[in-house]
Amino acid sequence: MFISTEINSLAALGDNKKVLKILKEAGFTAYDYSMFYDSHAEKEVLDADDYIERAKAFRAYADGLGLPCNQAHAPFPSATSDAFPRFGMTTEEYNAFAHKKIERAIEVAGVLGAKVIVVHPWNYYTPEENAALLLSFEATAKKAGVKIGVENMWNWNAGEPTACAAACSHHDDFKKHMDLLPEDTFVACLDIGHAEMAGLNTSAVQMIETLGDRLQSLHIHDNDQLRDQHVLPYLGKIDFSAMLAALKKIGYQGDITMEADRFLPKFPVGLLGEATRFLASVANYLKCELEK
Amino acid sequence: MIRTGIQSYAYFRLDDYEVGMRKMKAHGYDCIDYQELMYADSPLFRLSDEAFEAYLTKVGACAQENGLQIWQLHAIWPTVDDTTDEGRKATIGYYKKDILGAKYLGCQRVVLHPCLPKGWGGDATEEEFFDANVAMLTALLPAAKEAGVTLCLENMPFKKGRAFSNIESLKAVIQAVNDECVKACLDTGHLYVMGDDIREAIVLLGNDLGALHVHDDLARQDRHLIPFQGAIDWNGFIDGLKTIRFTGCISLETVVAERMPEELKESFQLALSSVAKWLAKQVEN
DSSP: OOOEESGGGGGSSSHHHHHHHHHHHOOOOOEEOOOOOHHIIIIIIITTTTTHHHHHHHHHHHHHHHHEEEEEEEESSSSOOOTTTTBBBOOHHHHHHHHHHHHHHHHHHHHOSSSEEEEEEEEEEHHHHHHHHHHHTHHHHHHHEEEEEEEEOEEEOSSSSSSEOOTTTTTTHHHHHHHSOOOOTTTEEEEEHHHTTTTTOHHHHHHHHHHHHGGEEEBBBBBSSSSOOOOOOTSSSHHHHHHHHHHHHHHHHHHHHEEETTTTTSGGGGEEEEEEHHHHHHHHHHHHHOOO | EEEEEEEGGOOOOOOOHHHHHHHHTTTOOOOOEEEETTTTGGGGGGHHHHHHOOOOOOHHHHHTTTTEEEEEEEEOOSSTTTTTTTHHHHHHHHHHHHHHHHHHHHHOOEOOOOOOOOSSSSSOHHHHHHEEEHHHHHHHHHHHHHHOOOEEEEOOOSSSTGGGGGHHHHHHHHHHHTTEEEEEEEEHHHHTTOOOOHHHHHHHHHGGEEEBBOOOEEEEEEEEBTTTOOHHHHHHHHHHHHHHHSSSSSEEOSSSSSOOHHHHHHHHHHHHHHHHHHHHHHHHO
16 A cells, blocks of 8 residues: 655645655655646646656656656546636637546556546536546546546535535435446545535545445545645544544555645745655554554 | 744643653754643642742753753743732732742743733723733832843734734833843734734844744634644744844744644654744744
């Protein structure tokens, strides 16, 4: 079982090679390659004409460090609707644009050796609509040798202090999504923090127990059980003992992948080494507890 | 050299101070903010005079043996009752014991919360605040001088009682008492709660800044977070201290997060110490 973290929150270091180095020194045993809009990954690899060659070079660097890529994250949103225009594009234009980006991201994830690439369902789609969207990436994922991780989303109640339903935000809806997708290519990626937001009428434990062996990937972070804060575990209110017990119960075989991406960026560059070491200690603690 | 320190509750309580101090030193701290005399119900206040002196002298010696300095001591909070003469007298009694305790510990700074003449929720005027605090400090000065202790009056985070939560009021009290034994303790989180500019506050205090309570905050709730996990302007903090040529101690007033598992506590403590050292280094550079 690897301990890993997303790499985008260390963007202040300047480039992703520096990020990998600091992760390795901090004690992480793998990395989660975040290919978000405006990220180093997008600039260094994803948007380049020779993105495959660049991904190979990055893989060689990571292999040299002895730090495998366990997981990756595709750009998001994976699609949009007319009410949510993106980048000044029409819905059709954006959806075509995002589709091309995600296909490339899947190829890159394959080159890097990731087991899973997380692709968000679109918040406002039905399970059937999301299945159609996600299945459009199936052939690329198979060719790249990568599984697609479907993540639980959330929306926000305008004017209210709580979240509200979105694709996969409830354990039953998440299961419904997964039931429409073939097991050999699609797995569930449970975002622990999203599952614990008030208003979604679920919990990390209910999600884990419902998803069972479809659950093969995690985004671990903490919050005040209201907002999507992405803070370090144990600085918020989530019950990680209950999460670990549920993961043990289903015989979870995936990795411990952190997504506490509001923890590291707040530190000055001079403290990022120490802060990353602490993040790795927390990940390692969760792994040890899970393996007990 | 700028020193680094942390509140004693982050490492030890009454009965395990030897182990705690060894660990503090191993984690790289130079100083302690001693807290065992900060609650009126501390068992130390119930000791005989001889036992009080003996215990605190032993604690002070232990700090010295470990290469640590008890840099500051937190006097009792909450106070007995600031709204009555009788209550204020009783608080002064505790403060005098705090000062004596500081002397036995070899500690030169006692941090006091200001007298709140209308209580916590009351909205005292500037004048009422000024008079009550000048009177309190004047009453404590002889004991402070005798003990070789500087009294450091702390800024509070009470929006209702704005008078005792702003640096100008604090500075006015300190200047009125006009004695080298009276200075301010700047609490970074309290200042943030009030929405005041940290650099301006430090520069305004200048040489009157005697001690620090360093911690971060979010949403103006006085949460005593590790620096850089909240919203305080740490560049302003560093710049302010550089401007006044601060030579004291970056003393953290935060502890390991309550929900952190036992197995992770030491890693958290080390992270806290690194943050204090980094801040000290930035002020020195």
